[in-house]
Amino acid sequence: MDSTNSETSKFANLAEFQRRTPPPEPLGRLLARAAERFGRRPHLTFLNRTWTFEQTHDLAGRLSAGLQAHGVGADDRVGVCLANLPHYPLACFALWGLGAAGVGMNPLYSLRQLSGIAVDSGVRWVVTSDHPASIGKLRELAAQVGCRLIVCRADAADLAGGPPPDLCDGEVALSDLLEAAPARGWGEPEVEALAMIQYTGGTTGAPKGAMLSHRNIWFAAHQIRNWLHRIRDGREAWYAAAPFSHITGLVNYIVEPAIVGGEAILTERFSPRELLELVRQGRLTILTAIPTMLSAIVAEPDAGELDWSGVIHVLVGGAPVPLELARRFHDLTGLWPQQGYAMTETSGSGVAMPSSAVPGHECATGLPMHDVPIEIRSVDDPGRRMGPGEPGEVCFGGPNVIASYWNRPLTDNELTPDGLFRSGDVGYLSEDGALYVVDRLKDVIICSGYNVYPRTIEDAVLEHPAVAETVAVGAPDDYRGETVLSVVTLRPGASLSLPELQDFLREKLSPIEMPKRLEILDAIPKTENAKLSRQAIRAMFSTAAPAPA
Known part of the structure; x- marks a missing residue:
């Protein structure tokens, strides 16, 4: 779209989002430059501990040297299988400085999924933590594929002078790698060098490893930074709830703060109460979320009582934001969610809306x-x-x-x-x-030969005052081939029947789009990345509906 639109255009202010990206550089230089510009500013905060940019730059340099001493070099690939711990961005910057690549591995994945990623990417080392929910699985992985583990403390005490984790034979404590002097020539690979392999598509077939270069990630992060035009260097703070192993977490919480000197407040698992407390304290300025996070926020009884004026951007991706959810969030907070859309293959950037509703383009x-x-x-x-x-x-x-x-x-x-x-x-x-x-x-529902789009149905169903979350899928139907199944969770104290829902939707949907089945759940299944899972819903309700008499 041309950024020189006339003043009569609804997007006449688009030019303010369209600042040009500086020439790409190796990603390690971002942290080095941030250490120079924002040295004593907070960079990473986790469990009431904060590390400044000077400290994280020093730690990443030492970790890089320690990895190098253990034989990791340019063109190697190292798995990073961690929750949102400070060790994750340190590992990324350490690897990028060496010219090595990280391989994002979600610790919530099954052993089979992790094994597939490890074998396909050819990792010889995997960085993980001693968290009891994952360390046993990672040790099985190491035995299966022949890689070695670099283990850190799940409470990050090893970055603050605490003791190392308990190790098994062949494992290395991450804190031992920090004993090395910072690597020389750190941050100098070519911009076309591989920086990260992020696996995608595992729910629809064999996972594919998207090869993200330094150039790819550099441009994506700067595109997002330019779009979030209210960002002030050295003043912003993100609530880092999306997994670092997902492209959203990688670009928005690891790379973005290094560009602008911002703080990443790390959490292992999203908590609406924790987020609201940060808002109450005035610490949170940028919220990068998925729709299920917005749903959880609006469900909190005191969300509308807080002062949200310190939050300057709410960027939402991962799935479409239903209009009714956007309205509910805006009514409570005064903030309009900036719908965004991207893919792992586009390095997490693509399209986004302005920070206020555009008349006629709210959807x-x-x-x-x-x-x-x-x-x-x-x-x-x-x-x-x-x-x-x-x-x-x-x-x-x-x-x-x-x-x-x-x-x-x-x-x-x-x-x-x-x-x-x-x-x-x-x-x-x-x-x-x-x-x-x-x-x-692949999600299009085909009813009696007609294409039906689930999002149209979900947007309409969510307008019902009883509905908290919803997913529409095609369920097998002996007569129509597929029929529309609407799966919902209800707001506290609410009730709903299929005839009531159909009556509410009569003026909103065509007869072919009208849900013919309704299922009410206490909670809709979600993926490892907290998205509503259509695959799980289809598996739950795969029985064909009877043909009409």
Whole structure:
């Protein structure tokens, strides 16, 4: 979208989001520069301990030297299987300084998933913690695939002079690696060097390792920083709740604070009470969230009583933000959630909305960030560009888009003939350039031959005052092929029946979109990254509905 729109455009202020990104550099230089500019500013806070930029730069340099002494060098890959502990960003910057790459591994994954990632990426070392919920699994992993473990303390006491964790044979304490002097020549790999392998797509097939270069991540982080135009260098604080092993956590909580001298307040697991306490204290200024986090916030009885004026941006991604949820959040906090949309393959940047509602575009997914071409291509012919308002597959270009997966190139199913990345999502562009993502191609419900988009149904169902969260899926149906199943959780004290819901939706949905089944759960299953899990819902309700008499 052209940033020189006339003043009559709804997006006439877009230019303020479109500052140009500086030339890319190795990611290690971000921390080195932050240590110079913001040395004594808080960088990482965890369990009431805070490390300044000077301290984290020194620790990362020492960890880099310790890894080097154990044979880790340029082009090696090291697994990082940690919750949101301060050791995670230290490991990333230490590896990036060596020219080695991290491999993101979620400690909540099963042993089978972790083993698949470790074997595919060829890691020889994995950084993990002594947390009792994961250390046994990681030791089994090490025995299975022949890698070695670098173990840290789950309470981070080893970074504050405390004792090291208990080790088994062949394991190395991370604190022992910190005994080395900082590495020389730290932070000097080429910008095209591999920085991180992030695995994606594991719920729909074999996980694919997205190869993120220093250049990819640099551009993505600066694109997001430029879009969040109210950021003030040396003054911001993020509540780091999204997993570091996810692209959102990696870019927004590890790289972004190093660019602007901001504080990352780490938490192993999202807690709405913890977040509200940070708001109450005036410590939180930027919230990067997923819709389920917003749902949890609006469910807290005192959320609307707090002063939210210190929060300058609320960026929400990972899944579409239903309009009704955005309205509820705004009514309580005075803040409009900035819907964003990106993928691991786009390094976590892509499109986002301004920080206030745009009349007529309250349901839009976002506007393209600087240097992120977005085009809509025909699902049947990805070489054909669709016009404004015409739905098709959303396709990405730009310097933030990966060039390949690990161990295999991108295929024609993933690229258009002219090289844009195919998202697998259905969407359209408005006349004035706003992107509307309708749904995942694979999530489309086909009822009696008609395409039905779950998001349309979910947005309408969520408007019902009794509904707290909802997922719509296609359930097998002997007569229609598939029928719409609406799965909901209810707000405290509420009740709901299928006839009541259908009556409420009659003016909002067409007959083909109308839910024919309703299931009420105490909690909707979620993925390891806290997204509502359609896959789990489909597995729970896979029985076909009876045909009509």
